[in-house]
Amino acid sequence: MNPLAPPTKFASRVFMALAAIAGIFLTVGCGSNSNGTPNQNGFTNSNFSGTYVIAVSGTDINSQTESFFTIVGTIIADGNGNITGGTVDINDPNIGGVFPGQSLSKSTYSVNADGRATAQMITPQGTFGLDFVISSSSHGLVTRFDLNGTGSGTLDIQGSAPEGSLGALAFSLSGADVNQNPLGTVGSVVLNSSGEITTGVQDINDNTDSAGFTGLPLSGSLVLSSTTNGTAEFDSDFGSLLFDVWVIDSTHVKLIETDTSGLALSGDAFTQVTNFTAGQLVYTASGIDSNGSPIAVGGYVTTDVNGTLSAGLEDYNNAGVANTVSPFIANCNGVLAPFPGGRCQLITTAFTNGLQVNLQFAAYPFSGGVFLLENDSAGFLQGTAYNQTATAFNPPAGYALNLSGVNSDGVNEAEVDDIAQFNATTTAAPAVNATGVLDENSLLNGTPVQSLALSGTYAPDSPATGRGSFNVPSIRTAIGTLNLEYYVVNSSTVLFIEVDQAQLSSGIFDLQATPGNQGGQAMAQAAAQSHVSTIRPITRLRANKATNWGKK
Secondary structure (H helix, E strand, O other), rough: OOOOOOOOOOOOOOOOEEEEEHOOOOOOOOOOOOOOOOOOOOOOOOOEEEEEEEEEEEEEEOOOOOEEEEEEEEHHHHHHHHEEEEEEEEEEEOOEEEEEEEOOOEEEEEEEOOOEEEEEEEEOOOOEEEEEEEEOOOEEEEEEEEEEEEEEEEEEEEOOOOOOOOOEEEEEEEEOOOOOEEEEEEEEEEEOEEEEEEEEEEEEEOOOOOOOOOOOOOOEEEOOOOOEEEEEEEEEOEEEEEEEEEEEEHHHHHHHHEOOOOOEEEEEEEEEEEOOEEEEEEEEEEEOOOOOEEEEEEEEEEEEEOEOOOOOOOEEEEEEEEEEEEEOOOOOOOOOOOOOOOEEEEEEEOOOHHHHOOOOOEEEEEEOOOEEEOOOEEEEEEEEHHHHOOOOOOOEEEEEEEEEEEEEEOEEEEEEEEEEEEOOOOOOOOOEEEEEEEEEEEEEOOOOOOEEEEEEEEEEOOOOOEEEEEEEEEOOOOOOEEEEEEEEEOOOOOEEEEOOOOOEEEEEEOOOHHHHHHHHHHHHHHHHHHOOOOOOOOOOOOOEEEEOOOOO
C-alpha cells in the first residue's frame, strides 16, 4: 500500500466573518449538503439512557473573538428522547470565565438508526448544540455542533468510586493559558484514604515552553465528596490549580479546572502504574512545532517494561506536509522501572515533529498505556500511547468516528471537528469497503453540515502491524476529501491521524455494539474502551491565527 496517500489540492474558500455570528445560539439540525443515507443498524432513542459523564473541549466564538472552552459534567437521558437534567462545569473565557455547577434544563435528543444523534445542553450561560455517535449504551463520541463554536469529546455512562478509593493516579490535562496559547500538563499523584497527595510530580508545557516546569513536585488533594464527584487542588511551583472531579468508575475520572486564574484545562486521570507494559504500543499526539505550525503524529513502537523503545514507526503531518519516519528508538534516560513517582523522561532518537528531531517527552504510565507530553524546547506535543492487543479491524461491523484538528485556506487556520458512522465490510481494497454518513463543524467553513455521504476504502499494511490507511476520495466537507493513517489498539478501538494537505487531525474509531446485543458484548467493549475514551488534546494554535502552513 502507499504509506501516505497523496492529499488532494485544497480549493480556496472564504473564511466566515466572526461578527456575523455574534450572540447566536443556534440549535442543532441546521446545515446543508445533506445527501447521505444512514446505515440501518437498529439504534433508537432507547440506546441512550442513563446518567452520562460528558466532556467536550474546543473553540468558542463570541462576537469577533474566540477562546478555548471546556465543559465537563453529567447529562441525563431517559431513553425516550428527553434530556431530563444534569449538571455541568463550564470554563470558557469568551463568555466570562468559569461557571461551575450549571444545571441543565429539560430538552430533547434524537438517535438515528446508525447511532448518530443530536441533542442540546441548555444552561444558564447559553445553549450548546451536540452532535454525537454512540458505540454502545455506555459510550459515545461527541462534537459541539452550533454556530457559536466547535469541539470534540466523549460520553461515558457514569459509575461510582468509593470515597478514598482512588489510590495512585496518572493524569493528562490540556487546554489554553491566559493568552489563549496551548497549555498541557501530565503527572501522577499518590493519595491517602483522606484524598491528600502524599507523593506527586507534574510536567507542564505552556506554548512550547517547558523551561522550569519539568518534574515539579506536586502537593494538594483529590477528594471525592460523594461516589460520583469531588474536587482537587494541585499545588506546584507553577501555581495552585483547582478542579472539579467527575467519576466514571474507580479507575477513571475526568477533571476540569474551576479556579479564576484564567487558565482552562481539562482531561483524564487513570490508575497509575510504575512501568511500561512490554509489547507493542500504538500512539497519537497533536500540537504545534516551535514555529507555531500545527502537527499531528501517530504510529507504533515496541517497548520493554523499562520504556526502552525499538523498531518505532512514526507518521506525521506538519502543516499539511506528511511523511513517515522509520525506525526511531527511545529510552527513559537510563532509569529502570519501577519509575520514581511513575515518571519517565523519554529521550528519543530520530523521532521528529517535521521540523526538529530527537524530541523529549515526560511519560507517565497508567493502566492502559502511557500519557505523553513534549518537554523540550522544540515544540508542544501531547498525546497517549496505548498497549496494543489486536492488529486488525473487525468487519463486518459498524464503527463510530470522531476527529478534531485544524484546516487552512492558505490565509486562515481554524478548528474542525467531525463525527461519523460507517459500516466496514469484508470487501477487499481497492474496492469501497466502508460506507456511512459524516457530520462536520468547521469554523473555516462557517456552518455545520450534516449527513454527508461517506464512501471510502480502508487497507491494512502487510504484514499486519495494526497500521493501515483509510481514504475517502470525495466528500462534501470543507476540504473535500479525507485521508487517514490508522493504528489498531484492540478489538474495538482504532486511533488515527489525518495526512491531508489542507487539514490535519487526530481521532478514533470505536466498534459499535449492535442494539440487539447490548449485553455481554457491550460490557466487554466498554471495558476495552475505558482506557481510550480520553479527551484528546485539541491542536491548539498560537493566539496569532495567521497561517503557518507552508512556512518552514
